Amino acid sequence: MHLAQLNVAHLREPLDSPTLADFLAALAPIYQVSDAAPGFVWRMKEGDEPTDLIQHDYGPMLVVNLSVWESRETLWNFVYRSAHLEVMRRRREWFHRIAEPYTVMWWVPEGHLPPLDEAVARLDLLRAQGPGPEAFTFKDFYDSSDAACLPAAAEVTK
Amino acid sequence: MTSDDLESMSVLGDPVRRALYRFVAEQGRDVGRNEAAEATGVQRTLAAHHLDKLVDAGLLEAGFRRLSGKAGPGGGRPAKVYRRVREERTVSLPPRDYRTLALVLAETVDLLGGEEKAEEAARRAGERLVASDAASGDLLEVLRARGYEPYEEDGRVRLRNCPFHVLADSHPLLVCSMNLALCEGLLAGLGESGFAARLDPRPEECCVAFTPSKNNVD
Numbered sequence: 212m213h214l215a216q217l218n219v220a221h222l223r224e225p226l227d228s229p230t231l232a233d234f235l236a237a238l239a240p241i242y243q244v245s246d247a248a249p250g251f252v253w254r255m256k257e258g259d260e261p262t263d264l265i266q267h268d269y270g271p272m273l274v275v276n277l278s279v280w281e282s283r284e285t286l287w288n289f290v291y292r293s294a295h296l297e298v299m300r301r302r303r304e305w306f307h308r309i310a311e312p313y314t315v316m317w318w319v320p321e322g323h324l325p326p327l328d329e330a331v332a333r334l335d336l337l338r339a340q341g342p343g344p345e346a347f348t349f350k351d352f353y354d355s356s357d358a359a360c361l362p363a364a365a366e367v368t369k
Numbered sequence: 370m371t372s373d374d375l376e377s378m379s380v381l382g383d384p385v386r387r388a389l390y391r392f393v394a395e396q397g398r399d400v401g402r403n404e405a406a407e408a409t410g411v412q413r414t415l416a417a418h419h420l421d422k423l424v425d426a427g428l429l430e431a432g433f434r435r436l437s438g439k440a441g442p443g444g445g446r447p448a449k450v451y452r453r454v455r456e457e458r459t460v461s462l463p464p465r466d467y468r469t470l471a472l473v474l475a476e477t478v479d480l481l482g483g484e485e486k487a488e489e490a491a492r493r494a495g496e497r498l499v500a501s502d503a504a505s506g507d508l509l510e511v512l513r514a515r516g517y518e519p520y521e522e523d524g525r526v527r528l529r530n531c532p533f534h535v536l537a538d539s540h541p542l543l544v545c546s547m548n549l550a551l552c553e554g555l556l557a558g559l560g561e562s563g564f565a566a567r568l569d570p571r572p573e574e575c576c577v578a579f580t581p582s583k584n585n586v587d
Binding site: 288290291292293294296297299300303308350 | 482484539541542545546568569570571572573576
């Protein structure tokens with residue numbers, strides 16, 4: 212099994228405002244780090260440019276990021292043990308604080324590249340029911356063996 | 370503290386074991402029996418005996434690796450190697466539990482959105498730490514004394530150990546940011562302008578590195 216992760220962030224200002232210039236400029240170097248990181252499998256792309264953010268139906272002020280990794284450790288090492296950490300420290304300059312969970316993880320069969328609606332359903336599940344084998348976080352993590360035992364793991368996204 | 374921790378510590382009562390433990394810990398990588406024996410000046414069989422005692426006590430962990438670097442036939446039999454375990458052992462007599470409270474406080478900072486204040490407090494704490502520790506004015510000495518296990522690499526000072534590991538694991542963004550601020554405070558308190566503290570995290574190490582200021586291009 213591979214580990215999928217969705218992040219959502221609520222912009223403080225529109226993407227074309229000066230406030231967001233550093234965020235957009237940070238995308239190219241950070242994607243270089245992620246795409247070359249050990250354990251990186253896939254990330255959803257909208258276009259060839261790093262600043263081509265994923266299009267979705269949740270409004271212009273929401274930025275989403277969806278990727279798949281080989282393990283918790285490899286994802287953790289990219290998120291917190293790489294140049295990504297420094298960029299993440301500046302998140303408050305660019306994004307609103309939100310009380311709800313803004314990131315979710317779940318296990319996917321190897322080779323499965325989750326569509327955005329599947330990812331958003333997992334986030335909704337985490338927000339509605341708290342962490343469980345089908346939708347969890349680094350802090351409340353569930354192993355792939357927990358997810359494999361679920362009778363209808365594939366049905367969750369419906 | 371558990372009785373296990375106390376027992377682990379008592380294994381270090383032997384000076385040869387202490388020397389072997391220190392040597393393995395300082396290397397930050399797998400260490401073979403021969404190498405450990407040579408470094409501590411004891412016979413290989415004696416070193417092996419004590420290294421295995423340290424494994425039994427949960428202070429080191431052992432694995433097997435071909436030290437020749439050659440794989441496959443002709444690479445030789447894999448050698449037993451040792452490294453320090455990541456989990457810390459804490460002995461406090463009488464028992465004290467600062468970890469649980471620190472975790473609760475970190476959670477509180479998150480709930481309050483108080484990251485900036487926490488970083489300010491950490492910076493001041495760093496300054497105070499060296500002010501009260503006036504005996505040593507040297508950055509490396511201070512880092513060593515605070516458990517960071519500094520080492521030099523390409524002109525930078527990197528830190529092998531994260532003294533806040535449990536907290537950094539549960540609240541990485543907050544704790545790494547506070548640690549950076551604390552290190553900046555140490556520099557300020559020392560009046561050290563030759564180095565700047567930067568976030569440069571790597572797996573298994575501290576998130577902060579010190580870069581020579583004059584080479585800064587930022």
